[in-house]
Amino acid sequence: MRIGVFVCHCGSNIAATVDCPSVAEAAKLFPDVVFATDTMYACSEPGQDGIIQAIKEHRLDGCVVASCSPRMHEPTFRRALERAGLNRYMLEMANIREHVSWIGKNKELNTGKATELVRIAAEKLRLNTPLFANQFDVTKRVLVIGGGVAGIQAALDCADAGIQVIMVERETSIGGKMAKLDKTFPTVDCSSCILGPKMVDVAQHPNITLYAASEVEEISGYVGNFDVKVRRKATYVNWASCTGCGLCMEKCPSKKSHDAFNEGVATTTAINIPFPQAIPKKAAINPEFCMKLQKGKCGVCAKVCPTKCIDFEQQDTIVSEKVGAIVAATGYDLFDWTVYGQYGAGRYPDVVTSLQYERMMNASGPTSGHIQRPSDGREPKRVVFIQCVGSRDKSVNRPYCSGFCCMYTAKQAVLTKDHIPDSDSYVFYMDIRSPGKGYDEFTRRAQEQYGVQYVRGRVSMVYPKGDVLVVRGADTLAGTQVEVEADLVVLAVGVEASKGAAHLAEKLRISYDQYGFFMESHPKLKPVETNTAGVYLAGCSQGPKDIPTSVGQGSAAAAKVLTLFAKDKLESDPQVSSVNQNRCVGCLKCTMTCPFGAIKDVKDRAGNTKAEVIETVCQGCGICTVTCPHGAIQLQHFTDNQILAEVNALCQPELEF
Amino acid sequence: MSTLEQLKEQIRKALPDLDVVIGWEQGYDAMHATPLFIREEADIDRLIWSPLCVHSLGTYLTGLTKSSKVQKVGLVVKGCDSRAIVQLTQERMIPRENVTLFGVGCSGCLSHARLEYKVEQGGHYVEDMHAITFNGDKVEVAVDGGVESFDFDTVCLEKCLTCRFPNAIATEHFAGEEVPVAPKREKAPSLEAFEKLPLDERFAFWQDQMRRCVRCYACRNTCPMCVCRDHCISTSRNPHWVSQEASTAENFMFQMIHTMHLAGRCIECGECQRACPVDLPIMLFRRTMVHAVKDTFNYVSGADPEATPPLLTFKAEEDNINERGW
Structure with missing residues (x-):
């Protein structure tokens, strides 16, 4: 084999701490290396041309490019090799930027390490063989997980393009957090008035199948061909015949059920339709509070139901769906605000969360839009908003900014004035973060036009005094301590990843960060892709976002799905397992451990059992290769011998030149 | 009827349906047993069962069951031997339906290495051992015209001290009494x-x-x-x-x-x-x-x-x- 080595300076990114010419010089002495050089930017057009020219001039069979992470430029150099007439898998990359120059300052040590990485790559390359891709069919259906505004947007865009959409929503209605909001900033238009039509579109779109009150149970398969199992949770109501008339709700005697939709501001009935605009508008029984399910006595709803759709025996069911792509739009949940004991959250009834306040202001909420103190129902005349409750606070492990709390706090303060014209509002804030079209103007309007008092500083404690609450905090601009007597305190609670997001990420085989937010493939250039092909992100599941950004991401994810589906066939990755039938003893341990069901048993001509890999199903995880005791099954491009060659290259004593 | 007699009887009955039954016979000297391949009824008489029967005969199975000449195999197994068959079956390495197991209960096997060490310590040559008797907890070895006696626990295989499976499991036949499970060491x-x-x-x-x-x-x-x-x-x-x-x-x-x-x-x-x-x-x-x-x-x-x-x-x-x- 004739190997060429190209050591990239990456400007000064590598060359500042690695002696690139001497790495190239050392590489000339490695076995089979016939050409080695250093180059300023290997990925640039002249850099790639240099590689192509060297391949032709020196009749190279393969190349080692020592530069950045293969995540960055492996496709670039593979294409360059193909342009020069070589197979794309005759390329090896040595990552001397992320793994060397960026993490060490000692030039001598760095140069030594870079040389060793090049040696490892060259030794592996000596055992590389050309590989060729297969093609497989794509199932042009998409699964959207989460029916908030981001998921709705992604679903509608895909459905409008003629793609079948499966939408799975955990709650009994889609709409997500946006459905709970009263008004939206900065236009102060009615949230459900703009979301409602989209929800109706989802219900009526012929291309969308909606599974509400359902969760994703299991996902197998791979890009283009995922098999999804959806658990449809028992609602104890036969939705096929439920008309959503609401008669059951009127008669249900268990009126103390937790009202999740109204954030616990009021209670509701055990059988319940969460809100008037719910999609689907179907009743569901909360088994925790249902007397019939708890004690076996009652059944009033079954008696009054005109369509006889109550079924106390109903069980969860599992439905299977085949899809080619998945959009994860699972949204967010509020941080557990009760850890802020000093704010009295959870102890004083008149300390509420921003979402609870939103429900209190909403005309379809439990107070019919009248702002009332939960303790005595009195209209509050002075409302204090505390920002950054569970945001930008390292002490509660939430160092990030939740992004949209500044804006909704300003909105809520403005609306408070609208609802109660003789009221005063105070906002304790750290910084006002209002980048966005019309956002800063809005916060200024709240202060200047609506007279909202903004106090820059954190609140140290909230304590009761008579029937009011005293908010004590710092005013860092005035340099004094302030105390404000408040009738109602609203906490602008920060957001965190939706409950169970990490579990779903494991099922989807996508990465997630320490707070449970799903990881995008690249923070700038691939914001809706994940590192798992065919899985895309939208909305707050990826990180805190306001509504316009979530909608934008929903559409972006849909665009990615449509791009994927624009091809009828996808190319499979040839870096998959392959069985050496001469060595296989037919024990089929590989079939037992394969997580993808990618290995089947076949008979050879003599009737002996042998294992065979289904190339398009294999994901190249390599579990079979460590299971096979005699190495009969090998992962192409990462064979035992290739890895052993790498280890031997590294572990050999220093070569004497 | 002794365990050995029962075992022979069971094999005699099953042999017509089997191509071969593997057990143990007396080896080249008094101190050793060796695997016995029973193909016809006359071979059964050579079968022995004693603490000398150390070999795990399951090791022949994967090869034998792949041979075209052998379809049905019988195997005499101790507790530990039978675990090998269970494991091989789980791994689908043997066609279990073609294997007939004759189980026995085992109270421990002799470690030739430990015994020979002890005999040499006593000033004798290993070659001069010419008879061995297992007498309850004692092992008596005739050497140089005299008899040396050892506690069985000091000359048994180390695995027998911790054994939790003295009786063969998942077998078609079982000869003799079950041996109580009583590991001497944790x-x-x-x-x-x-x-x-x-x-x-x-x-x-x-x-x-x-x-x-x-x-x-x-x-x-x-x-x-x-x-x-x-x-x-x-x-x-x-x-x-x-x-x-x-x-x-x-x-x-x-x-x-x-x-x-x-x-x-x-x-x-x-x-x-x-x-x-x-x-x-x-x-x-x-x-x-x-x-x-x-x-x-x-x-x-x-x-x-x-x-x-x-x-x-x-x-x-x-x-x-x-x-x-x-």
């Missing part, structure tokens, strides 16, 4: 002693031992769980895990491969160590791995025909390895 004494060593001494110990390995592969060839046959990666070039070089490092690599390949599979029959011509303490590797598998997966190999071996399945989240704290 953990093998050699492993207990080894684990007391500090890490550097352990490493020095293994360097010394591995230097002696002659890579004859007797440990592999006698192992009932070594099923790769001609395809063992320790003698292949592709993949080329181990070279021919007879260095400590390569020897160690081979022994480590053997140990790793037995993770969750080793049934502690001890045949590897018994077969080793240079007496390497191979069972230290095996037992360490067995304990690791027990601790990690709560799994005892070859104990339950219905169980799934932990390394023959895929789980995103292991029951005993709580990576995420869910």
Whole structure:
């Protein structure tokens, strides 16, 4: 084999701490290396041309490019090799930027390490063989997980393009957090008035199948061909015949059920339709509070139901769906605000969360839009908003900014004035973060036009005094301590990843960060892709976002799905397992451990059992290769011998030149 | 009727339906037994059953059942031997329906190595031993015209001290009485002693031992769980895990491969160590791995025909390895 080595300076990114010419010089002495050089930017057009020219001039069979992470430029150099007439898998990359120059300052040590990485790559390359891709069919259906505004947007865009959409929503209605909001900033238009039509579109779109009150149970398969199992949770109501008339709700005697939709501001009935605009508008029984399910006595709803759709025996069911792509739009949940004991959250009834306040202001909420103190129902005349409750606070492990709390706090303060014209509002804030079209103007309007008092500083404690609450905090601009007597305190609670997001990420085989937010493939250039092909992100599941950004991401994810589906066939990755039938003893341990069901048993001509890999199903995880005791099954491009060659290259004593 | 008589009777009845039944017969001298291949009724008379019957006969199965001449095989098994069959069945390495097991209860087997050491300590030559009798807890050896007597526990195989499976399991036939399960030790004494060593001494110990390995592969060839046959990666070039070089490092690599390949599979029959011509303490590797598998997966190999071996399945989240704290 004739190997060429190209050591990239990456400007000064590598060359500042690695002696690139001497790495190239050392590489000339490695076995089979016939050409080695250093180059300023290997990925640039002249850099790639240099590689192509060297391949032709020196009749190279393969190349080692020592530069950045293969995540960055492996496709670039593979294409360059193909342009020069070589197979794309005759390329090896040595990552001397992320793994060397960026993490060490000692030039001598760095140069030594870079040389060793090049040696490892060259030794592996000596055992590389050309590989060729297969093609497989794509199932042009998409699964959207989460029916908030981001998921709705992604679903509608895909459905409008003629793609079948499966939408799975955990709650009994889609709409997500946006459905709970009263008004939206900065236009102060009615949230459900703009979301409602989209929800109706989802219900009526012929291309969308909606599974509400359902969760994703299991996902197998791979890009283009995922098999999804959806658990449809028992609602104890036969939705096929439920008309959503609401008669059951009127008669249900268990009126103390937790009202999740109204954030616990009021209670509701055990059988319940969460809100008037719910999609689907179907009743569901909360088994925790249902007397019939708890004690076996009652059944009033079954008696009054005109369509006889109550079924106390109903069980969860599992439905299977085949899809080619998945959009994860699972949204967010509020941080557990009760850890802020000093704010009295959870102890004083008149300390509420921003979402609870939103429900209190909403005309379809439990107070019919009248702002009332939960303790005595009195209209509050002075409302204090505390920002950054569970945001930008390292002490509660939430160092990030939740992004949209500044804006909704300003909105809520403005609306408070609208609802109660003789009221005063105070906002304790750290910084006002209002980048966005019309956002800063809005916060200024709240202060200047609506007279909202903004106090820059954190609140140290909230304590009761008579029937009011005293908010004590710092005013860092005035340099004094302030105390404000408040009738109602609203906490602008920060957001965190939706409950169970990490579990779903494991099922989807996508990465997630320490707070449970799903990881995008690249923070700038691939914001809706994940590192798992065919899985895309939208909305707050990826990180805190306001509504316009979530909608934008929903559409972006849909665009990615449509791009994927624009091809009828996808190319499979040839870096998959392959069985050496001469060595296989037919024990089929590989079939037992394969997580993808990618290995089947076949008979050879003599009737002996042998294992065979289904190339398009294999994901190249390599579990079979460590299971096979005699190495009969090998992962192409990462064979035992290739890895052993790498280890031997590294572990050999220093070569004497 | 004695266990042996019962066993012979059972084999006699079953033999017409079987191509071969494997048991033990008296070996080349009074001190040794050797495997017996019973093909016709006359062979049955040569069958013996005593603490000399050390061999784990399951090791013949994977080869025999692949042969075109042999369809149905009978096998006499002790408790430990039967675990090998269970494990091989779980791994689908043998057509279990073609195998008939004749189980016995076992109160321990003789360690020739320990006995010979004791006899030599007593000032005798091993070659001069000419008779052996097992008398309850005592072993009496006729040597040099006299008789030396030893406690059985001091000359039995180490595995018998910790044995929890004295009776053959999942067999078609069972001869004699069941032996009560009564392990004399919780953990093998050699492993207990080894684990007391500090890490550097352990490493020095293994360097010394591995230097002696002659890579004859007797440990592999006698192992009932070594099923790769001609395809063992320790003698292949592709993949080329181990070279021919007879260095400590390569020897160690081979022994480590053997140990790793037995993770969750080793049934502690001890045949590897018994077969080793240079007496390497191979069972230290095996037992360490067995304990690791027990601790990690709560799994005892070859104990339950219905169980799934932990390394023959895929789980995103292991029951005993709580990576995420869910």
